[in-house]
Amino acid sequence: MLTTFLQELRYSLRTLMAQPMFTLIAVATLALGIGANTAIFSVIDGLYLRDMPYKDGDRLAIVHNTYPKMGLEDAGTSIPDYFDRKTQAPSIEDIAIYNNVGFNLADAGAAPERLVALRTSASLFSTLQVQPALGRVFSEENEAPGADRVIVLSHALWENRFNADPAIVGRDIRLDAQPYRVLAVMPEGFDFPNRNVGAWVPFAFTPELKSANERGNEYSSSVARLAPGATLEKVDAEMAQIVRTNVEQLGPDIAGFVGATGFTGRARWLREYQVGETRTMLLVLQGAVLMVLLIACANVANLMLTRVVARQKEISVRNALGATRWRIARQLLVDALVLATIGGGLGLLLAKGSIAGFPLLGITSNQSGYDFRMDAPVLGFALLVTIVAAGLAAILPMISLLRLNIYDTIKEGGRLGSGGRRAAASRNVLVVAQIALATTLLIGAGLLLKSFHLLQSQDPGFRSDGVATALIDLPETKYVDGAAQARALEQIVDRLETIPGVQSAAYTSTLPFSGNNSSGSYSIEGLEVAEGTSPPHAMQRQVEGDYFGTMGIALKRGRLFDARDRADGAPVVIIDEFMAERYFPGQDPLGKRVRRGSSDPDADLPWATIVGVVGTIKHGRLGENVEKETIYWPVAQAPQSSGALVVKANVPPQTLNAAIREAVLAFDPEQSLFGVQTLDERISRSLNNQRAPMVLLGIFAVVALVLSAIGIYGVLAYSVGQRTGELGVRMAIGAGRSQILALILRHGAWLTGIGLGLGLVGAFAGGQAMRTQLFGVGGADPVIFLLVPVLLAAIALFSCWLPARRATRIDPLVALRHE
Structure with a gap:
């Protein structure tokens, strides 16, 4: 058995080396499919399948309060x-x-x-x-x-x-x-x-x-x-x-x-809490790369079918000399295993490079201890995919060969050069499958692309261009009370405004798109909360300096904080439009009073007067719907030791990093800054969860499109080459070039139409699965579902036109001599 296998292996290597172009195309195609599947699986393995870095980690849970x-x-x-x-x-x-x-x-x-x-x-x-x-x-x-x-x-x-x-x-x-x-x-x-x-x-x-x-x-x-x-x-x-x-x-x-x-308590498994809601998109991406693998296998199967037809004389001679049909078919499987093994090896290199390149797309090894690496499970998955790919690539050629009547096929092939109707039908089925899978992938990528475009175009409510940011934390052992903290922040902001190129500077306790938040209950004077109803709850921010001007947050009514709003001044706040419309509809909120916490009139908490209304901003994600109001307090009246510095500049903000650090060190040589980034970078980072799937699915869809176009071109080009005699006869008896062109294009259009129809069905199902990952786009967006098939049809028909054009240039005399 082993001896027979080694003989078949040596024979396979010789024949594949004798056809280097066929081997190169097949190996490269399989490497793409296997490498993409392995890379995405490494992420799934790292986040969901590998043991947690704690003993009995599946018993660990995050416990938190909920309202x-x-x-x-x-x-x-x-x-x-x-x-x-x-x-x-x-x-x-x-x-x-x-x-x-x-x-x-x-x-x-x-x-x-x-x-x-x-x-x-x-x-x-x-x-x-x-x-x-x-x-x-x-x-x-x-x-x-x-x-x-x-x-x-x-x-x-x-x-x-x-x-x-x-x-x-x-x-x-x-x-x-x-x-x-x-x-x-x-x-x-x-x-x-x-x-x-x-x-x-x-x-x-x-x-x-x-x-x-x-x-x-x-x-x-x-x-x-x-x-x-x-x-x-x-x-x-x-x-x-x-x-x-x-x-x-x-x-x-x-x-x-x-x-x-x-109010009560809730528990969530630690892994689920740390990984977040990535499962759906990872499964979509794994499904996408599986489609790429299927398209790659279909292409290789088509190549092998073509090779079977080209080797019919050799196969018939081997059969006549005593080689069984099964042994000849088994040779095809060995060929496929050799191609898939080489492709799998290259695919592993591709997967390793992809994992190293994931950070460029915003996909990083999870900060909670989860790594993406080529470990034993990932290598085992790659081996399994390689074996499956070999089987998928070989199964149709093997079936075609096992069902082949060699002598009748030789007669039919000699006359029409088609290699048999069954072989031609198999190639057509593979092309239809490729187009269907490519359609599904392209529509999925189109949905994500449109969603990302709509997301990027959302207005966060402030201007991020030209703004540098840095996080700061004043040690309470050194700045022991609120007054010391407020003075320190005021002096730091003043120093920042002296930096050349700086237009304004400010401080905020919570920076938008920083991943931090602070919120709390509050009371509105005169507002009675019905029994059984929760009290008002708002995002709370403390600011110092020209925060609203630096951030480009518009003043809608009243005034901003100024020198009057010191620790010994009358307590004041600024609210956003969301709060004004929610609690003061049709009223002027200026002069109304709020305070933190309890609505008990005897509570020892000061009332603060609303002196201004500013625009509503988004704090965490561009795609969020603002559902909670924001209240701003002056730092002098509500001290805070940790937060962020924001600097508006008329020079590239990233060039100010060193100057900002020096200004803070000049104030306090032991004070550090961290998280130094531009505001644009923070917003861009918040889009990583949407950007990475869009880019990856787009890459996979383009690969699928190219492979499908190559597939349909290859089938029709081969068909034209094998039907040279038939086409010559048609032209000799009066068929015009336009008729020949239409004949070939009809064949391609028929395959394309069936593939597009099946692909639309698959795309609809995929769109429903991705609905939670889309922003402003339905799972069956009519624009995408119209444009993508039109684009794919145009590319497919162009791939058909090239061999059809070649068919119209056949010289009938040459074709008849060929026949």
Whole structure:
């Protein structure tokens, strides 16, 4: 058996080397299909199939609060809620609470560096079941104020900043000008919750933080390890019971709040939370590359069918000499395996290069520890695709050969040169399939392209051109109160405005398209909230300097903040048009008053007067529908230590990065900046989830179009070549060139029409599957469904016209001699 296979393999290699053009085209076609499938599968494998980088990661879940009646699905976790769930939810085996914190790391005279750390309970490490590579992690003893100046370093920070010095454990480093004792270094690959985090410090829980007054302050997140056999539904039910218990214990005010907002807890699997909503689009892309592979296999099958016809004399001689029909057909399978194996090898190189190039499309290794790499499962998938591709490419030629009456076919082929009606029918079927698949892909790409164009054309409500941005975090150990923070931000903004080329500068607590947000409940004087109705809830922003002018946010009514709006001035706010239209329809909102939090008239919270109305802006995505109002406060009256600097320039904003850093360092040599980007870059990055699928599907659709055009051209060109005698006879008895042209074009148009019809059906189904990924475009957009078939038909008919034109130039005498 092995000897026979080796003989067939050697024979296959000799015959393929004897036809280098056929071999090159077939290998390149299969390499495209196999490489594209492998590259997309590596993403699916990295995000969904590979084990998580934590022990028993499938038991880890994110636990958060939710307010369904307020439209707040993910509201974070408060500290009292964390302790409630830690002690009262039996389905939770272990749980941790954490939030991001930034430090200015300026150690041993080095330049200040922004360190993104995680402030977390000590239970994080037991919840994730991870041990340090060096030293020991902090314990619950470090959760007490005064005992929390300790730190655990990430492996990357330890290597890059401290030269992998094992003696760093036990030493102090300076964060925000304060000493922190290094307790441990985590193992390589531990990056929770993402790769931006460089260290972990203890959460110091004061009695005030644990008190009921902290309920509703949900600036933290929580991760839990569920008990064996526990489900998300069971955890949700237990958290709902905790809420009911608290309502009974804390009184009617809490009961009214819970009834009005629908407050409860929810759990989501950690993988789902980290990966996000990418599953549908990845499946669409995997389906798209599978179509490309099918088209590639169809092309190779067509080439092999043509080769079978060309080798009929050889095959008949082999059959006459005793070679069985099955052995001859098996040789075709070996040929296909050789072609697919070579194509698979090149496809792996193509897939590897594609994975390396994914960042150019905005597809990056997930920041939460998920990698795209050529590991064993991906290589196994590539091997499977290679074998399947070989089988698909060989099956029709093998069937055609097994059903072939060699002697009758030789007679028919000698007269008409078609290679047999069955072979011709097989080639036609393959071309129809190619056109159908290409139509489906092109329409899908067209839908995404139109969607992306509409998305890009959306007005965010501000002007992003010429604006540089940088994130800043003032350490509270150095700027100890709101007044100090407000003064520091005012002085920094003043320094930025002195930079040559800068038109204006400002500060905001939350920058649009930065991925951050801040929101909270508020009250409107005179507005009574009906029982069982949630209170108003708005996005809250603190700004300093000419923020609205710098961002190009239009003033619609009233005035902007000015020198009157200091800490000792009358409290004021600016609202957006959305809020004005929502709560003051047909009224002048100027002079109305709002305040944060409770509507209780006895609450010790100041009322702020509305002095201006500005345009409504989009904060997170160009495609979002604004459903929540925004309130702006002056920093002097509502201090904030962390946020973003924005600089409007009349020079390219990216050229100001160094000058912005120098201006901040001149104010405070230990203050770092991070996230330095233009506002245009931030908006562009927000479109990555739409841009990458559009580009990839567009590439696959173009490849499919080219392969389909080659396929239909090849079939008709071969048909014309084999029908030279027939066409000569027709012309000799009076057929004109236009009739010959029409004859060939009719054949091509018939194949194209059937393929387009089937493709439209497939495109409709694909459009319905992609509806959630489209913006402003239906899954059966009439423009795309009309233009794409017209374009494809034109290209297909041009591919038909080339061999048809050649047919009209046949000399009848030469053709008759050929016959």
